[in-house]
Every structure is written in structure tokens, then in C-alpha cells.
Amino acid sequence: MRRLGESILGPKITQTVLPTRVRSEIERQENAAERLIGIVQLGVILFFALLYAIAPRAEGASGFNFVPYAIFSYFLFTVVRIYLSFRARLPDWYLIISVCVDVALLVGIIFSFHIQYGQHPAFYLKTPTLMYVFLFIALRALRFDPRFVLWTGAVATLGWLGLVLYALFHEMGTMKITRNYVEYLTSNAILIGAELDKLIIIVSVTGLLSLALLRGRRMLFAAVREHVAVDDLSRFFAPQVADSIVSADEELKAGQGVIRHSAILMIDIRAFTPTAATLSPQTTMRVLALYQGLAGRVIDEWGGQIDKFLGDGILATFGAVEESQRPAANALTAALQLKAVLEQAAPQFREAGWPGTFRIGVGVASGDVTVGVIGVDDRLEFTVIGDPVNKAAKLEEANKQMNSTVLTDRQTLARAKAEGFTKDELNFRSGPLAGINGTVELVVLA
Numbered sequence: 001m002r003r004l005g006e007s008i009l010g011p012k013i014t015q016t017v018l019p020t021r022v023r024s025e026i027e028r029q030e031n032a033a034e035r036l037i038g039i040v041q042l043g044v045i046l047f048f049a050l051l052y053a054i055a056p057r058a059e060g061a062s063g064f065n066f067v068p069y070a071i072f073s074y075f076l077f078t079v080v081r082i083y084l085s086f087r088a089r090l091p092d093w094y095l096i097i098s099v100c101v102d103v104a105l106l107v108g109i110i111f112s113f114h115i116q117y118g119q120h121p122a123f124y125l126k127t128p129t130l131m132y133v134f135l136f137i138a139l140r141a142l143r144f145d146p147r148f149v150l151w152t153g154a155v156a157t158l159g160w161l162g163l164v165l166y167a168l169f170h171e172m173g174t175m176k177i178t179r180n181y182v183e184y185l186t187s188n189a190i191l192i193g194a195e196l197d198k199l200i201i202i203v204s205v206t207g208l209l210s211l212a213l214l215r216g217r218r219m220l221f222a223a224v225r226e227h228v229a230v231d232d233l234s235r236f237f238a239p240q241v242a243d244s245i246v247s248a249d250e251e252l253k254a255g256q257g258v259i260r261h262s263a264i265l266m267i268d269i270r271a272f273t274p275t276a277a278t279l280s281p282q283t284t285m286r287v288l289a290l291y292q293g294l295a296g297r298v299i300d301e302w303g304g305q306i307d308k309f310l311g312d313g314i315l316a317t318f319g320a321v322e323e324s325q326r327p328a329a330n331a332l333t334a335a336l337q338l339k340a341v342l343e344q345a346a347p348q349f350r351e352a353g354w355p356g357t358f359r360i361g362v363g364v365a366s367g368d369v370t371v372g373v374i375g376v377d378d379r380l381e382f383t384v385i386g387d388p389v390n391k392a393a394k395l396e397e398a399n400k401q402m403n404s405t406v407l408t409d410r411q412t413l414a415r416a417k418a419e420g421f422t423k424d425e426l427n428f429r430s431g432p433l434a435g436i437n438g439t440v441e442l443v444v445l446a
Contacts, residue, residue, distance in 0.1 A: 026221065031089050033143040038082035040139060041102075045075050066112035074105050099152045102136045107159040111166075121167035122188040125195060130160065137206055144217050146210035153206025157199055164195045262319035263331035263366040263412065264384065264392040265304065267295060267338065270359040270400075272312040283353035288312065290352050294341055302334040307384055315392075320371045320384050326419035328366040328412050332445065333421065335362045335406045339446050361405060363395030366412040395442070402444060410441035 049071050081098060084090060090098075106129070113124040133156040140148040167190060168177075177190050184191035269291065276284045292309065299306060299316045303324055307315045318334075319327030342349075342360060349358040369386035395407045413421075423445065 027089065030143055030145065031085070034090055034095070035082065035085045037139050037142050038078060038085050040142070041078045042075075042082060044135065045071060045078055049075065066116065067109055070105050070109050070112075074101075077101055095148060096151060099136070099140065099148060100155055103133065103152065103155045103159050106132055106136070106156075107163060111163060120188040121163075121170045122190050124163065125167055125190065126185070130198065133160070133202060134205060137202075137209065141209055141213055144213055146213040146217065149206060149210045149213055153202060153210075157202050157206075160195075160199060160202065164190075164199075258371055259368050260320055260323060260371055261327070261367065262317055262324070262369050262371075262384070262388070263327040263364060263416075264320075264369065264388045265299070265314075265316040265318065265331045265335055266363045266392040266396040267314040267316075268361050268396050269312040270361060275355065276312075278355070279353060286352045287349060287354045287358075290345070290348055291342070291358070294345055295338055298334055298337050298341055302330040302337070304330065304334055313396075315389070317369075317371075317384050320369055326416075326421075328364075328416035329419035329421035331364045331366070332406075332408060332412070332416045332423075335364050335408075336423070336446060338362060339405050359405070361396050361399035362407070363392045363397070363399065364406070364408040364412055365389075365391035365395060366415055367391075398442065402442065404444045404446065406445040408443050408445060410443055413443045 052067065052071065077098075081090075084094075110124050110127055110129050111121075113119075113127055113129075114121045117123060137149060137152045137156065140152045177192060178184055178187075179191065179193075180189075181191060181194075183189050184194060279287075291312075292314065295314055296306060299314075302318070303322075304316045304318045305321045307317050307320075316331075316334075318324060318331040324330065338360065339362065342358060346358060365388040367386065367388040369384045369388055371384050391409065395409065399405060399407050408416075
């Protein structure tokens with residue numbers, strides 16, 4: 001039965017089991033829907049008021065005309081409702097009252113016809129005005145909450161049933177029940193089957209629309225939850241990475257990847273571990289937040305994506321997640337700007353609690369890397385793998401021996417120059433690099 005229900009209605013997701021932020025987003029959407037309902041109602045009432053004002057009057061009316069008063073009353077009620085919906089979240093009891101007012105005004109207008117035209121109450125059973133009840137039912141569907149559609153349909157059913165019963169028992173001597181359809185249409189006789197048809201249609205439309213809304217509401221809950229999850233995911237990954245994950249045509253699995261030519265930038269704070277040992281946890285985290293925020297903005301400005309935070313280190317890629325025409329040039333430019341930005345922020349670091357001079361080391365390498373998914377089925381990671389990643393880490397570490405801040409190799413510099421990178425006062429050095437076979441031609445950029 002559970003599987004059958006889920007196949008018809010979709011997976012069951014209740015608001016009570018959703019995270020608070022997801023429930024808040026759903027409530028925000030529902031509040032917006034209530035404002036939309038009010039605005040649509042206002043548009044409808046203004047349209048019918050205009051239509052009533054310019055349309056020719058129906059002949060044969062001699063009694064009191066309730067319609068203009070009903071239109072004006074409904075207009076005032078709708079304006080107040082819209083105003084309140086923009087001021088605060090409308091409680092359920094108010095919405096229930098609103099539905100009752102909507103249907104009561106329609107039923108009141110229909111009821112007034114036998115007074116206005118001086119006819120037996122059976123006269124109003126043939127009015128096409130009943131069709132407007134489906135407009136009220138459809139309006140409640142804009143909220144994606146089947147409760148209010150059901151309530152509107154129930155109130156409309158009771159309202160019409162009341163009109164039918166009143167016509168049946170009012171002055172029984174002057175009215176008769178008929179089974180002749182022609183007599184029903186051409187006199188004040190009542191055809192029970194016709195009135196039952198109207199009630200059945202109201203109930204059926206309400207039920208079917210509620211069923212569709214119940215299914216749609218479950219899909220809405222799932223969609224909002226996934227939307228919030230994507231937003232949260234984007235905070236842990238670069239937006240491009242998050243987008244590639246959630247928009248993948250097939251489920252991502254470990255071992256999937258592509259090869260791209262890109263540049264890798266590695267940053268590390270000098271003397272972070274011994275310095276952090278002398279600071280409070282709050283001060284350490286405050287300094288890290290400042291450093292990571294400044295570095296993140298520079299990397300993003302030059303088209304890079306942060307692959308991961310490694311404690312006080314940052315691994316960023318250029319041209320890995322998204323292909324770039326100048327990955328090496330952007331990476332070297334970002335590295336130099338990082339040095340400048342963090343030096344300019346020295347007063348902020350002192351204010352945050354960092355003692356002494358805040359210094360970093362940056363290594364940049366380029367080449368072919370594999371961009372893809374690693375891990376196991378229940379724990380995946382989107383990352384880059386390849387020799388440039390290892391070389392960038394070694395170059396960053398070599399800054400300590402070279403007494404430099406930004407270090408790259410001649411191959412990366414040559415590619416960056418081909419992409420438009422220019423910088424004078426370059427310092428070329430050759431020598432072994434720990435963890436790298438052979439001699440590496442190093443370039444000190446700063």
C-alpha cells in the first residue's frame with residue numbers, strides 16, 4: 001500500500017521532517033502564493049466590476065439588486081486581505097474565513113436573484129453564476145496546499161446544497177419536482193438529477209484538483225529541499241563544481257573523470273602551526289576566516305575555483321572545472337595579487353589577533369590534470385589529480401628555502417607568457433626540488 005501510494009502521489013515528505021531552513025523556504029513560497037491569490041482576486045473583482053458597469057442590464061428585474069453591494073464588499077475585503085498578506089504571514093484560520101467569505105458572497109448573489117426578479121427560489125438554480133465557484137477553487141490551488149482546495153470545495157458544496165434545499169422546501173405548494181428536462185428548463189420546477197450533477201461536479205473537481213495538489217506538494221517539498229541542498233553544496237564547492245554535480249545526466253560514480261590542461265595554485269601560511277598554538281581558538285578561526293575570504297575573492301576574480309581548504313592551506317585550480325583560454329596566466333596573476341592584497345590587509349590581521357607579519361607562500365604549476373570523482377559509493381569527492389598538483393605543493397614548500405613568496409617553474413611561465421602574462425624582474429634558478437625527479441628550473445615571481 002505504501003508503494004502504491006508513493007507511485008500515485010510521489011514519495012512522502014512531510015514538513016515536520018524537513019530541516020528548519022527548508023520549512024522556512026516553503027513558508028516563504030506559501031506566503032508569496034497568498035499574496036498572488038489576493039492580487040488575482042483583486043484583478044478578477046475589478047474586471048467583473050468593470051464588466052457589470054458597462055454591460056447592458058438584464059431585463060425583468062424589479063426587486064432589490066444585491067450585486068453592486070456584493071462587488072464593493074468583496075473589493076474591500078480583498079484589499080484588506082492583500083494588505084495583511086504583505087504585513088505578516090496569514091494564519092490558517094484567517095484563510096479559512098477568507099474562503100467562507102468568498103463562497104458566501106457568491107451564494108448570496110445567487111440567492112438574491114429570486115428576490116431581484118420576483119421569482120420562486122427554484123429560479124436561481126438555473127443561473128450560470130454557479131460556475132464562478134470553480135474560479136474560487138482554482139484560486140486556492142495557487143498555494144499548493146490541498147487543504148484549502150478541499151475546504152473551498154466543501155464550503156461551495158454546502159452552499160449550493162443549502163440553496164437547493166431552500167428551493168425545495170420554500171412554499172412547497174407553488175413548486176413541483178419534475179423528471180421532465182424540458183419542463184425543468186422552461187419553468188420553476190426542480191430536476192433533482194440536475195442538482196445532483198452540479199454537486200457531483202463540484203465534489204469531483206475539488207477531489208481531483210486536491211489529489212493533483214497533494215502530488216505536486218510532495219514534489220514541491222522535494223524540489224525545495226534539493227534547491228536548498230544545491231545552495232548548501234555551492235558553499236562547500238565552487239559553484240561550477242556544484243552545478244556539474246547536480247546537472248549530471250547520470251549518477252556520479254568513483255572513477256569518472258576528464259583530462260584538462262590547467263594551472264594549480266597552492267597557498268600556505270608561514271609559521272601558522274607554532275603561531276596558532278599561542279592563540280585562542282577564536283582568534284585562530286578569526287584570522288583564518290579573514291585570510292580565506294581575501295584569498296577566495298582574488299582567486300574568483302581571476303577565474304579560479306577553490307578545490308579545497310587544507311587547514312591553513314588552499315588548493316585552487318584554473319581551467320580544471322571549466323576550460324580556460326589562459327589558465328597559467330590567470331593563476332600567476334592571481335598569485336601576485338594575493339601577495340599584494342594580503343600585505344595591504346596587514347592592519348586587519350593585527351586587529352584580528354595575528355602577532356607579527358602575516359606571510360604566505362604560493363606555488364603555481366601547470367599541465368594536464370585529471371578532473372573527476374574519487375572515493376567510495378557513500379563518500380565521494382570531486383577533485384583534481386596529476387603531476388601539477390604535486391609540483392605546486394612542492395613549489396609552495398620550496399619558498400622557504402628560496403626565501404621567496406611566489407614560486408613557479410619555467411614551463412608554467414612560458415605557457416603563461418604565451419597566454420599574455422607579462423612581468424619584469426624575474427629571478428631564474430635551477431636545482432633539485434624535494435619530491436621531484438631531476439633538476440627543476442624555478443622562477444621566483446615575488
